[in-house]
Amino acid sequence: MSTLVVVSHPHLAHSRAHRRLLAAIAGLPDVAIRHLEALYPDSRIDAAAEQAAALAASRIVFQFPLYWFSTPPMLKAWQDEVYAVGFAYGPGGTRLRGKSVQLVLTAGGAQEKYRQGGHNRYEIVDLLRPLETAAHFVGMTMPPPLVLFHVPNVEGIPVPADVDARIEAFARRYRDLLAAPAAVAAGAHA
Ligand SMILES: Cc1cc2nc3c(=O)[nH]c(=O)nc-3n(C[C@H](O)[C@H](O)[C@H](O)COP(=O)(O)O)c2cc1C
Numbered sequence: 001m002s003t004l005v006v007v008s009h010p011h012l013a014h015s016r017a018h019r020r021l022l023a024a025i026a027g028l029p030d031v032a033i034r035h036l037e038a039l040y041p042d043s044r045i046d047a048a049a050e051q052a053a054a055l056a057a058s059r060i061v062f063q064f065p066l067y068w069f070s071t072p073p074m075l076k077a078w079q080d081e082v083y084a085v086g087f088a089y090g091p092g093g094t095r096l097r098g099k100s101v102q103l104v105l106t107a108g109g110a111q112e113k114y115r116q117g118g119h120n121r122y123e124i125v126d127l128l129r130p131l132e133t134a135a136h137f138v139g140m141t142m143p144p145p146l147v148l149f150h151v152p153n154v155e156g157i158p159v160p161a162d163v164d165a166r167i168e169a170f171a172r173r174y175r176d177l178l179a180a181p182a183a184v185a186a187g188a189h190a
Pocket of ligand 1: 067108153
């Protein structure tokens with residue numbers, strides 16, 4: 001079983017969390033990693049190349065920092081290009097059916113801010129519904145997301161004292177998740 005990790009992070013060189021997550025999964029067997037902003041500095045996605053990478057995988061992972069309660073723009077563009085009519089939906093569009101999509105994301109805000117009626121108004125799973133709905137639309141399944149909260153990396157926002165330890169623990173869980181078969185992989189919050 002092979003896994004495709006689609007990474008979208010516009011500022012990976014300044015990342016605290018995602019650089020460590022990528023280091024944790026580097027070298028895992030049957031795991032291909034594609035960092036969209038590095039592959040496409042002009043933001044023009046090669047749809048055929050991305051579709052071929054998706055076809056080769058039984059599990060797709062979207063790894064990204066939460067940006068304005070959504071994905072960075074290149075991950076949205078990836079869906080726009082890869083979930084194409086005749087490939088992913090519509091007449092003959094069955095090529096992604098049966099695959100799974102695992103979301104692995106980080107958020108600056110603490111988990112308690114992500115609840116119904118709370119500071120950020122909704123639970124994280126509610127904010128992720130468009131990704132889940134699109135995956136379902138093209139015949140893919142989506143297990144619960146793996147989310148690391150409270151890892152702000154924005155100048156002027158205080159960094160929690162335990163951030164490094166929590167990133168390390170999350171990175172180990174991420175590595176374990178990708179080392180396990182998709183069928184038994186279960187999501188969790190951190
Ligand atoms: C443009 C931008 C938008 C962001 N939007 C959110 C947001 O909506 N919710 C949130 O919790 N954190 C938000 N953050 C914080 C990032 O999610 C956080 O800095 C990132 O997950 C940390 O990972 P990194 O160290 O790999 O960059 C935002 C950060 C930036 C730069």
